[in-house]
Amino acid sequence: xxxxxxxxxxxxxxxxxxxxxxxxxxxxxxxxxxxxxxxxxxxxxxxxxxxxxxxxxxxxxxxxxxxxxxxxxxxxxxxxxxxxxxxxxxxxxxxxxxxxxxxxxxxxxxxxxxxxxxxxxxxxxxxxxxxxxxxxxxxxxxxxxxxxxxxxxxxxxxxxxxxxxxxxxxxxxxxxxxxxxxxxxxxxxxxxxxxxxxxxxxxxxxxxxxxxxxxxxxxxxxxxxxxxxxxxxxxxxxxxxxxxxxxxxxxxxxxxxxxxxxxxxxxxxxxxxxxxxxxxxxxxxxxxxxxxxxxxxxxxxxxxxxxxxx
Amino acid sequence: xxxxxxxxxxxxxxxxxxxxxxxxxxxxxxxxxxxxxxxxxxxxxxxxxxxxxxxxxxxxxxxxxxxxxxxxxxxxxxxxxxxxxxxxxxxxxxxxxxxxxxxxxxxxxxxxxxxxxxxxxxxxxxxxxxxxxxxxxxxxxxxxxxxxxxxxxxxxxxxxxxxxxxxxxxxxxxxxxxxxxxxxxxxxxxxxxxxxxxxxxxxxxxxxxxxxxxxxxxxxxxxxxxxxxxxxxxxxxxxxxxxxx
Numbered sequence: 001x002x003x004x005x006x007x008x009x010x011x012x013x014x015x016x017x018x019x020x021x022x023x024x025x026x027x028x029x030x031x032x033x034x035x036x037x038x039x040x041x042x043x044x045x046x047x048x049x050x051x052x053x054x055x056x057x058x059x060x061x062x063x064x065x066x067x068x069x070x071x072x073x074x075x076x077x078x079x080x081x082x083x084x085x086x087x088x089x090x091x092x093x094x095x096x097x098x099x100x101x102x103x104x105x106x107x108x109x110x111x112x113x114x115x116x117x118x119x120x121x122x123x124x125x126x127x128x129x130x131x132x133x134x135x136x137x138x139x140x141x142x143x144x145x146x147x148x149x150x151x152x153x154x155x156x157x158x159x160x161x162x163x164x165x166x167x168x169x170x171x172x173x174x175x176x177x178x179x180x181x182x183x184x185x186x187x188x189x190x191x192x193x194x195x196x197x198x199x200x201x202x203x204x205x206x207x208x209x210x211x212x213x214x215x216x217x218x219x220x221x222x223x224x225x226x227x228x229x230x231x232x233x234x235x236x237x238x239x240x241x242x243x244x245x246x247x248x249x250x251x252x253x254x255x256x257x258x259x260x261x262x263x264x265x266x267x268x269x270x271x272x273x274x275x276x277x278x279x280x281x282x283x284x285x286x287x288x289x290x291x292x293x294x295x296x297x298x299x300x301x302x303x304x305x306x307x308x309x310x
Numbered sequence: 311x312x313x314x315x316x317x318x319x320x321x322x323x324x325x326x327x328x329x330x331x332x333x334x335x336x337x338x339x340x341x342x343x344x345x346x347x348x349x350x351x352x353x354x355x356x357x358x359x360x361x362x363x364x365x366x367x368x369x370x371x372x373x374x375x376x377x378x379x380x381x382x383x384x385x386x387x388x389x390x391x392x393x394x395x396x397x398x399x400x401x402x403x404x405x406x407x408x409x410x411x412x413x414x415x416x417x418x419x420x421x422x423x424x425x426x427x428x429x430x431x432x433x434x435x436x437x438x439x440x441x442x443x444x445x446x447x448x449x450x451x452x453x454x455x456x457x458x459x460x461x462x463x464x465x466x467x468x469x470x471x472x473x474x475x476x477x478x479x480x481x482x483x484x485x486x487x488x489x490x491x492x493x494x495x496x497x498x499x500x501x502x503x504x505x506x507x508x509x510x511x512x513x514x515x516x517x518x519x520x521x522x523x524x525x526x527x528x529x530x531x532x533x534x535x536x537x538x539x540x541x542x543x544x545x546x547x548x549x550x551x552x553x554x555x
Contacts, residue, residue: 050459075462085457088552089475098461134552
């Protein structure tokens with residue numbers, strides 16, 4: 001649980017973050033979205049005291065972050081940044097082991113943890129343990145960067161545009177992997193992005209920021225259905241709202257009884273994908289497949305019902 | 311084997327032979343002497359002069375490295391930033407002061423011998439190392455710095471574990487420049503009775519013996535080239551580990 005109360009940061013009398021109050025529940029992903037200069041990164045960096053607040057408080061699990069020296073606080077909070085920031089003079093294993101080493105874990109425990117994380121991030125330990133960062137692809141570096149952030153099993157993970165340097169295909173995969181890993185570990189994540197699609201895809205809650213203020217902090221459905229002001233609306237792109245709503249639900253959630261012809265769609269696919277497939281293949285309904293079995297169908301009408309203003 | 315490697319090995323073998331058994335080369339240098347003067351310097355053994363020359367350079371460079379890197383570390387910490395211009399100025403003065411002048415000024419204080427030469431070489435070696443250490447320490451990518459802070463390293467841990475290792479190849483390049491300058495400058499030390507290879511050159515100049523001047527110069531030159539190469543190889547090795555080569 002992260003509680004941010006009346007948090008502000010002033011530089012030369014100018015408020016970069018202005019009286020922000022928000023809370024992130026355990027195991028949730030909060031996406032902070034805004035244009036550059038909106039103060040979103042400064043807000044994130046105040047949580048692990050890379051930036052010291054001018055006023056206001058931050059509590060993690062009820063404990064004020066000012067209660068301990070910054071370096072000790074940071075060892076308990078995962079931190080993943082754009083451009084990964086891997087140490088170029090250390091191999092993959094040593095990079096991942098950074099925080100456990102600082103915490104003084106013994107060697108066997110560190111080695112076991114490194115292998116566990118490499119496996120979790122689909123990097124074969126035997127092949128990757130001793131590679132240097134410059135021997136990795138962009139996507140692999142990014143995964144090692146997140147693995148390093150999670151190495152000591154932090155309850156909270158902060159991510160600053162973690163997928164910003166990746167190309168679209170690898171980014172989509174990295175986002176899905178992150179969701180998968182987050183579900184398994186139950187980590188509370190605060191993620192900064194300038195990309196509303198990414199925020200909607202990853203966030204249980206979205207904070208839209210501009211000029212240092214949080215304009216709206218709500219679940220994605222609510223942000224799409226009832227944007228608080230014109231800025232939030234502009235960030236959403238008003239023309240895409242119906243499709244953004246569709247992208248929030250999966251085919252599995254809208255499945256109904258009845259027959260349908262042609263190639264099935266998986267239950268995990270979004271309604272947006274399902275609707276696009278119906279338009280493309282001129283079908284009124286698609287069979288829905290879950291674990292290899294057809295469980296029903298999803299119709300155009302069902303999609304359209306989900307896409308209208310709530 | 312590459313031709314450059316063959317030449318290096320050849321130079322090394324010739325140099326080692328000359329230092330240990332200079333008399334072997336007597337016929338080579340004989341044509342350069344007049345009136346049956348000796349072709350090879352024998353007042354002091356070439357081997358002991360070479361070792362003494364290298365020792366003086368090594369000690370002066372080691373001291374210069376400790377001080378220059380130390381200052382570079384201080385002025386790149388948050389509390390030392392104000393001293394950056396001052397320390398740059400001091401190191402620059404060390405470089406603009408002619409080594410001969412340093413020798414002349416140091417003799418009354420330290421007496422004749424190795425002392426004044428060490429001081430001159432030390433002052434002369436500071437600047438290249440200081441400048442390179444600054445470049446190395448300030449040239450670390452912002453995302454790496456950010457990661458070092460974000461993972462909870464203390465200032466000391468960041469310096470030892472991240473900044474110095476990453477700056478190491480650049481610092482090494484500074485030490486290389488400093489060593490090569492010192493190797494040649496050290497010969498001047500013999501004017502104030504330091505035991506360096508300058509002794510051979512000066513003896514040649516005083517007695518009009520070109521053979522002495524040439525052999526002194528050749529030994530210093532060959533040493534400088536070989537040591538320079540050694541450093542370059544070391545730098546490449548260090549940089550390749552980080553994928554920067």
